[in-house]
Amino acid sequence: MTDLGLPTVPKQTHTELGGDIGYALTGQHFTIGEGVDVASVAATLAHPLSVIVQVTKRCDMDCGFCSETMQKPDPTLRQLATMEENLRGVIRVFLSGGEPLLRRDFIDIVDMYSEHHIVAVPTNATHGLQHAKGMAGKVAYANIGLEGPRATVLRVRGDYDKEMKGVRAFQEAGIPLALSSVVYRSTLSALPFTIQIADVLDATKVKFILPLRKGNALKLPEHEFISQTEAEDAFTRLKEARAEHMWAPALRLTTWTPQNEGHMIVIEPDGFAQAWPVYDAPDLWEPLGNVLQEPISAIWERYRFKENHVSKYVGRSIHAVPRAA
Numbered sequence: 001m002t003d004l005g006l007p008t009v010p011k012q013t014h015t016e017l018g019g020d021i022g023y024a025l026t027g028q029h030f031t032i033g034e035g036v037d038v039a040s041v042a043a044t045l046a047h048p049l050s051v052i053v054q055v056t057k058r059c060d061m062d063c064g065f066c067s068e069t070m071q072k073p074d075p076t077l078r079q080l081a082t083m084e085e086n087l088r089g090v091i092r093v094f095l096s097g098g099e100p101l102l103r104r105d106f107i108d109i110v111d112m113y114s115e116h117h118i119v120a121v122p123t124n125a126t127h128g129l130q131h132a133k134g135m136a137g138k139v140a141y142a143n144i145g146l147e148g149p150r151a152t153v154l155r156v157r158g159d160y161d162k163e164m165k166g167v168r169a170f171q172e173a174g175i176p177l178a179l180s181s182v183v184y185r186s187t188l189s190a191l192p193f194t195i196q197i198a199d200v201l202d203a204t205k206v207k208f209i210l211p212l213r214k215g216n217a218l219k220l221p222e223h224e225f226i227s228q229t230e231a232e233d234a235f236t237r238l239k240e241a242r243a244e245h246m247w248a249p250a251l252r253l254t255t256w257t258p259q260n261e262g263h264m265i266v267i268e269p270d271g272f273a274q275a276w277p278v279y280d281a282p283d284l285w286e287p288l289g290n291v292l293q294e295p296i297s298a299i300w301e302r303y304r305f306k307e308n309h310v311s312k313y314v315g316r317s318i319h320a321v322p323r324a325a
């Protein structure tokens with residue numbers, strides 16, 4: 001129980017999922033045996049390891065890097081229930097947006113999905129105060145988008161103080177936290193502070209991600225996009241700073257390489273499943289099918305990025321440093 005007497009996620013550290021795959025609850029990532037071949041694991045899976053369900057496209061922020069372009073009506077609870085039934089067999093579902101916590105019925109959706117899946121919630125946390133207690137004990141972790149300290153967040157994302165109030169509400173409710181930071185050239189100097197913030201919050205990990213050229217990011221000045229080499233150099237410096245300051249959170253760096261292409265499966269509010277990001281596809285989406293009409297296993301069968309999917313989620317196609325003991 002937390003200080004507020006709320007239930008916490010059980011202190012289980014690892015779950016074996018069969019077929020050489022496991023899930024590390026402490027680091028919130030999938031695991032695979034050291035010598036195990038990703039291609040053969042991908043070939044034996046009948047379902048994706050992880051999908052993203054957009055419970056809304058709406059958002060109360062307007063981040064400079066946001067890739068959302070098209071508005072679609074929110075799915076009803078009945079539609080979300082049909083999608084959930086068709087997603088059975090998927091280990092982890094991100095209940096995402098837009099900003100998912102804008103939905104007043106968000107806890108009903110969490111209840112619906114947490115019975116059959118590990119649920120994680122990517123959020124800007126501005127509505128954390130309303131939903132934290134209802135999420136406690138059901139959500140494996142909240143993944144907070146945060147690009148650094150106040151001035152950086154105000155410039156690239158929005159209201160830092162409102163966001164941090166929500167983050168503190170999650171923390172008080174005992175919900176495990178992770179941070180995600182989109183990296184611009186002009187935010188490189190803020191990245192060590194992001195890790196410091198994560199360490200103070202006892203977050204499991206900090207994920208650094210380069211922006212994709214879609215939506216608002218098309219308006220970013222060219223100099224804000226760093227190269228693969230610059231990203232790797234920055235990550236090396238962050239690893240050194242992490243060791244020097246004894247920061248505990250795991251670090252991840254996702255850059256956009258052929259090995260990461262199409263690795264995510266995003267379910268839009270109208271049920272359409274899309275492989276994302278597919279570099280030469282219109283809007284970076286590749287249509288896969290619709291989970292209001294067919295089970296995810298049928299979509300998975302014709303999905304051409306299975307190996308990239310597994311490789312990313314077991315940490316083979318990204319730069320990763322594990323959480324300090």
Ligand code: SF4
Pocket residue numbers: 059060061062063065066067068097098099123124145
């Ligand atoms: S990146 Fe996320 S928080 Fe920012 S505007 Fe887009 S949906 Fe909202």
